[in-house]
Amino acid sequence: MTQTKTLYAAYAALIESVLTELVGEGVLPAGTSLANVTLEPPRDPAHGDLATNAAMVLAKAAGMNPRALAEAITAKLAKLPSITSVDIAGPGFINLRLAPEIWLDELRAIARLGAEYGRSAMGGGRVVNVEYVSANPTGPMHMGHCRGAVVGDALSSLLEFAGHRVIREYYVNDAGAQVDVLARSVHMRYREALGESITIPEGLYPGDYLVPVGEALAAEFGDRYAAAPESEWLVLFRTRAVAAMMDMIRADLAQLGIRHDLFSSEAELQASGKVDAAEKWLRDHDLVYDGVLEAPKGKAPPEDWEPVELPLFRSTRFGDDQDRPIKKSNGAWTYFGADLAYHFQKAQDADALVDIWGADHAGTVKRIKAAVAALTSADGGEPKPFEVKLVQMVQLMKGGQPFKMSKRAGNFVTLADVVEMVGKDVVRFTMLTRKPDAQMDFDFDKVVEASKDNPVFYVQYAHARIRSTLRKAADMGLTPSDAALDRLGPEELALVARAAQFPREIEAAARAREPHRVAFYLYDLAADLHSFWNLGNDRPEKRFIVEQDAGLTAARLFLADAIGQVIRGGLGVLGVEAVETM
Template identity: 75%
Template structure:
């Protein structure tokens, strides 16, 4: 059987990775290569310059040194093996030893059939091997509704979770509820003001330092209905903990509802307060002391001008300098309460017990804590005999614009743009896709007018319009009696095959984006697909013979409609990973 169609269900890049592997096996059997060489760094990917061929492999470059030979000599032997494949029309050595392959058109036509056969599953793989990845994202303080400052991290985290699942990982979506810090004490006091207000007291302007937002009015009313005036004049010590618990619970109901508007649902909600109450943080400290990773010592004086009232204080310090941090870090404050770092240390240790890898999505304002928490996780999991890879992805803030003017956000002042209002104004799909149109660590403008503008410069519109155009053509073809068919795909020419080559990259894009923890790559790729489709579509304006529907030629129309259907499938599959629906009409 020809190798061109021997494994039609395997995407072309995976199929040729297997062909390269088999060719290397043949060289080992012939004695050209030594056995046992590690091949993890061998890649098969599109060449940077499409004019160089269809596929490129670095096999000779990465294996020559450990094999004790030079890259070009190894490339020559590998080319001889690869040229035996029916699918390869030419194999050329470039530069110091890269190999460029040109493939027979039948390979790309078979890939179209593979896309059609796989449908919504095309692009999914088992490269993750079922390993469990815990992705923690959003984790906004439970002190009010979600605002647009939380949105980008929420979308990045959720899209990454879907991407990892598509690459064959089991994923735990986690939200860490920061309900043990000073901010929830402020929330409780703010709720108490609204509680007294609900009882009929004229509270006037909300005191400075408390949360003034009207979102706490229903919380106060619920507290009044439950407790009457029992705590209206009671000392804070009698109601603070109770009101904190009730207010946090109400905020989490609100937050979950806001996230649901974006199509986001977490598997696990972990409470910082419950973690501390369970003694897990104390256990982590004891374990770290036993490993000589925590000791009692004095903090260094602040850099620069030392405050007049600064005094050295003995605190339990984690040896984070041992793992690349610039100084050891306290896990407790001078009053004995846990630092954020101390609580986070125990939290991540707990997470690591049930996962093979951890990924946190944090705001860029937390960049200063990345080194120390990564050091802590490396210490605890490495010394425990089971190192768990841990990555932190930083997400920059989003600048909101309306009519060209920046919209300021401040939860404490009660003046902020809620996520819910934004989703209702522009739509879930627009919000989600827009948040992935830039790398997460790059600043982003979100202009309420621009994100819904029907123009090429708007990537959301551009990709959605490509899918809508395809649907319109498929409907027009059906109305005229044409049906997509793979029977005559060999009628497709060079321009059409270029489209197929781009579609065939989707599975490797998914795997690469999952491995790099970068879901924005899928948005970028979809934009490339949309651009290629629109360019081809526009050929028909000047060349009627290049239209998808050529009324006088049923066979070419059937083949092009089949191609269009697979372009649409790729767009749908990619958008689904991003949590975005593919529209059929615009």
């Protein structure tokens, strides 16, 4: 992995050295924390190239007015040859403007590093377990799973690009009642394959996707289980059905470019005794005890309610509103109990955990975070970082109306159907055009629209424009060169400044566990590229190819090639192809 100090990191270090000098001079007290000092592009590019809040956040420690401290800082920054101007704005923000050669050096760095530009060592090789999708293995992937699948997969790629090692995990919920329902549904299809006329009862899975599973079982076992009691075939049919569903799920996810490193079975986890071992460990650490749950609050208890002693996890120690049972009164594990053991297992092999959940699971976030905090700190260490990212559902729209479509599923829109209609890249990028906890409409008409209002098209078109320009130039015998980069003017340098934000955006997105930030950034970069391109429509001298000026053309082609590389890098992180033509 190639790692170089990015422009923002270099100037952040420079500002830190200035502040360290002020500590040495007694302007700032010894031990002053610089943790809240930031360096970022100003909201308005007219204000400068970089802005820092150093004077604002350190004024109290210095016992100074923020503007007075800002003057002390700017006095030192103004002496640096790479900084052409330093201004104090408002109550004490400091805006810097950099010499053009600084941006040209960054442009050369993009060209030199190629696909490695933006890659970071921030993660330090720490292992992050990202669990995503984890849909019940009862049918094909549908659009209810799509958004979380894309967010989880893009986050995994982002964390890898930022220097983490990532375990991409799918938790197979194959131990609950829903897989028994699946087995009974398959038994109906098995009987159908043997020639029996069937009607799928209410409560079973009606989708045609189970027909091949029933046919395969009929071919293998004949009528052996057609009239046999459930006890003779339930486990077999459940095992075969889950395996078939997981094959289908893997195939569906592959169409979207989604992959996992590890598929963990809930049934195997329980059969292995690891859940029992987790309970013993928790009891040994006084985190589980036998107690009686309180009666339901806010209303009279049901007539059949009676206090029952259950093993309870002490989740109130960690911010939950009540302790939670890990087993039911019949001795079966609660979902929370099994989930607790599963996270205990995951934490053994990772430095941090991230779960991508549907928003309908919001009510369980507090207790599972409490459990993981307890499990990973009970021996006196710091709790392992654990985040749950909630993903809202996606509403499908077409022609301004909610869209319903079902070819084989029974009652839902399959992911495979949508990918077939609009393509993998459209689905993936669209899922990242809003924050995951915000509601989203997936409009079949808009996601294939060739307009600025369609982010997928807008970003891919920017890359296609660049590639087309480079091909046209090559046909004319013109090639990119950095020999005359000093010919580039303010509009071109503004493009470089936007491109130079890519490494910073990668690190910020990885730190926040928010891959949609990369999509937002790519849209802004594409907008800048299109704006510069449009200058040439009215002013031929602003075009990338100016036939009568080979030196300027070579410099602009060098710039275009670098912008294209940054777009490819960002799209690669999101798992989206950077198309050559449109």
